[in-house]
Amino acid sequence: MMTKAIAARFTFFMGVWLMIADWKEEDLPIGFAASVLALWISLSLLPPTAVGLRLAPLAKLIIRFLSLSIIAGVDVARRALLPRHDLRPGFVALPFTLPSGLARNVFLVYSSLQPGTLPTSAEGATLRVHGLDISQPIAASVQADEALFGKAIRHE
Known part of the structure; x- marks a missing residue:
């Protein structure tokens, strides 16, 4: 695995x-020389880890990301252009299962x-997310993303 990581990173930098x-x-x-130096720094700062990607869940995650980005981007633009602001900003705390x-x-x-939401802290088993409108299903959406992300990287 280490040889593949070194070869892939060097090829990328070159x-x-x-x-x-x-x-x-x-x-x-x-x-x-610059690629070798970048490789050395890269391996020092981010050692290779064993991550097994599953292609089907990864494809679903990418499609979900793109579709939600478009929907949320249109929603944010609509809210920005409205004469009245129908925003209910706030924080949502939800359980978080991915390990540190x-x-x-x-x-x-x-x-x-993702437009309209922003993770602000992840301490222990709790994730806090700031949302532009907390009446939206922010927690359910983030939890669905986390579950799909976990499947995509084989961390269930």
């Missing part, structure tokens, strides 16, 4: 370098991309 350098052959030595670590952090980043 590819980025080649795009930046406009694929010039004379830039390969410095690009190789990389999986939890990735899920929180994923959740923060």
